[in-house]
Amino acid sequence: MSWWGKLAGGVFGFMLGGPLGALLGSVLGHNFDKGLAGLEKDSMGGSRAEQERIQSAFFTATFSVMGHLAKADGRVSPEEISQAKAIMAQMDLPPDMRRAAIELFNQGKRHDFPLDEVLQQFRRECRRRTTLIQMFLEIQIQAAWADGRMDTAEEQMLLHICRQLGIPEFLFRQLERMIRAQQAGGHGGNHQGSQGTTSGTPSLKDAYTMLGITRDASDAEVKKAYRRLMSQHHPDKLVAKGLPEEMMKVATRKTREIRKAYEAIKQARGF
Incomplete structure (x- = not known):
């Protein structure tokens, strides 16, 4: 049984406490807010309960x-709500998980949402x-x-999130x-590189940016960047680290892009 199946069915092989447990518990009607006793004692062994x-x-x-990010400018517009639902749809979440995701989004919009905690x-x-x-x-x-x-x-809040998570600017x-x-390449946007773009195909300019490199990169550097990004976004590896199985489509889309x-780039360079 998946982690979600256990939560929905009230069969708990693990306990999530603290503010995250309080948020999830309020959505599912369970009392998860038991604190974080024992959290630091767990090993990095990757037990099923830990995962x-x-x-x-x-x-x-x-x-x-x-949800909190959507309200960064003081209000959540109908467009932002539609965008959040579209992202959930892209993840292809089951209906019950989508309802929970929407409720968590709404919890994040509250003025007393404990972002830092x-x-x-x-x-x-x-x-x-x-x-x-x-x-x-x-x-x-x-x-x-x-x-x-x-x-x-939104930018300032994202930078704050980065600082809290230890991510450099x-x-x-x-x-x-x-x-x-x-987003430009995946949606056949109007960005034009040296070869232009077709629907679903990134321009050459966007392709280099998507791999985090410049046109001056050597063939070896292109291949290294590609292998690194594919490894970072490999769905099975991310699930093993804790990405919910139901959200694997996020990683799958990333690897496809x-x-x-x-x-x-390969076609342009002929290797």
Whole structure:
């Protein structure tokens, strides 16, 4: 039985406490807020109970923080709500999980949402799983750019999130550029590189940005960047680290976009 099946069915092989447990418990009607006793004693051995707790923490933090980010400018517009639902649809969540995600999004909009406490617990739960934390940030950036722009309030909140999670600003800027290029290339946008673009195919300019490199990169550097990004976003590896199985489509989409960018560069360079 998956972590979600256990929660929905009231069969708990793990316990998520703290603010994340309180948020998830309020959504599901369970009393999870038992504190974090014993959390620091767990080993990094990757027990099933530990993985399930991380999966529930990732799910809870992702959608509640997304709701808080949507209200960064003081109000949540109908367009932002539609964008959040579209992201949930892209993840292809089952109906009951989608309802929970929407409720967590609404919890995040509350004026008393404990952002820093949520982020601090999420970081503790993930510990040294940096690729998982980076995936969380990528989803938040994607949500901020869903309407094609990022306002100052959203940018400042994302930078605050990075500081809480120990992510340097240069990495945030790099991820932001990559995600903008992915959205432009993935939707057949109007961005034009040296070879233009067709629907679903990134321009050459966007392809380089999506891999986090410049046109001056050597063939070896292109291949290294591609392998690194594919490893970071490999769905099975991320699930093993704590990405909920039901959210694997996020990683699958990422790897598909990375592969398209690499193929565009390969074709242009002829290797």
